[in-house]
Amino acid sequence: MSGTISLITPSYRGDLARSALLFESVDRHARAFEKHYVIVHDEDLGLFAPFNRGRRQVMPVSRFLPGWLHAMPSFIRPRGRLYWWSLKAWPIRGWHTQQIVKIQAVATLPEERYCLIDSDNCFFRPFDVAALASPNPVPLYGDPGAVQADRPLHAPWLKAAHRLLGLPEPRFPADDHIGQIIVWDQATIRAMTARIEAVTGRGWVEALCREYEFSEYLIYGAFVTNDARRLAATAPTSRSLCRAYWDGETLDEAGLLALLRGSAPDQVAVCVQSFGATPLAAIRASIRAFEAEAEAAAPAPPQRNAAR
Structure with missing residues (x-):
């Protein structure tokens, strides 16, 4: 009997569009998992609320951070970045809190194992999450x-x-x-x-x-x-499990499709880093094109004999 396993994705309003693309791909390709926990800044809960349905559960970061760690108000945000302050250490950035949240979420949520997926990933092949669960x-x-x-x-x-x-x-x-x-x-x-x-x-x-x-x-x-x-x-x-594109020039739809075609057979997701200029529309279109190619290349299901 397989153990329980869920997905965790920390995100924030700056990655809302990328998160939506990830969620679409999870719904199309991922199977055999309990929940997809999406953990966002408290002030972003309303933006992510439309995705809080089915197996996807949107949760606030405050649930996973200690009470002594406080988010700085919006008028004290150097270069627009969200920081947390306390009397115990120097202020930390959202990048730090995302790491803390991952650890605390895995330690306290109800499943035995967790698959951590950042919001700049997108699935383009079937992903059997249960293969990563116990007893494996x-x-x-x-x-x-x-x-x-x-x-x-x-x-x-x-x-x-x-x-x-x-x-x-x-x-x-x-x-x-x-x-x-x-x-x-x-x-x-x-x-x-x-x-x-x-x-x-x-x-x-x-x-x-x-x-x-x-x-x-x-x-x-x-x-x-x-x-x-x-x-x-x-x-x-x-x-x-992910084909990552970190460096190099901005990719268009054709370049992204070539990237997907060159992926290893066991790679199920692609990550085009969010700090690049590759448009999300091109990522979405290339994935749809790859999925169409895979569907066309799949063997036809056996036909039943017609009743006599």
């Missing part, structure tokens, strides 16, 4: 040796993960556990946060806020890979 081992994504000591972001994030977990300094090059579709196990997340609290002597949210520069995926990866028992219960993989 937990997938652990890692890009072998991708974190070099001179990487300006990933190397400090990995060092922070080791400090938070009380581990020795990491050796470089190290595996990178940051990806587009990541599966987390609830029991592992709870053990991870307990370890952070035991090491730092603080609540895990406060510990992360004080660290400031951190990556939730690198913390999880460092915790699992440095625990032999937990590592033995995972299925390490360097293959991503």
Whole structure:
């Protein structure tokens, strides 16, 4: 019997259109999961309310953040960015709270495992989420040796993960556990946060806020890979379920369709980074074209013999 698994997507008003595209694709392609939890800023609940139906549940970030962490009012937002302040650490950005929310959501929502999908992803092939649930081992994504000591972001994030977990300094090059579709196990997340609290002597949210520069995926990866028992219960993989386009020129519909055609057979989603200029209309059109090609190439179902 398969265990329970759900999807989690943190988002905000700036990604509303991209989220809508993701939701469309989840409804068309994803199956065999409990819920799709969409967690947004409290002030954005009204914007996302039309999507709060069926298995999709829109929830406020305040449900997953401690009461001592406060959103700054709209007139105190440097460069229009939303910050949270407290008396326990320096102010943190929305990028930080999204990471905290992912951890707390996995630790407290009712399912056993969670598939974390950011709002700039979109599915273009059938996605059987149950294949990632127990009794199958937990997938652990890692890009072998991708974190070099001179990487300006990933190397400090990995060092922070080791400090938070009380581990020795990491050796470089190290595996990178940051990806587009990541599966987390609830029991592992709870053990991870307990370890952070035991090491730092603080609540895990406060510990992360004080660290400031951190990556939730690198913390999880460092915790699992440095625990032999937990590592033995995972299925390490360097293959991503998502075809990502991070760099290069803006793609048009033809370029996006070529990207999808060049995806590996087990890749079910595409991520075209939101900071690029590729229009959403082109992404939607290319996916529809790819789906039409796949449908046309599928073998016809066997016909029943006509009744005599």
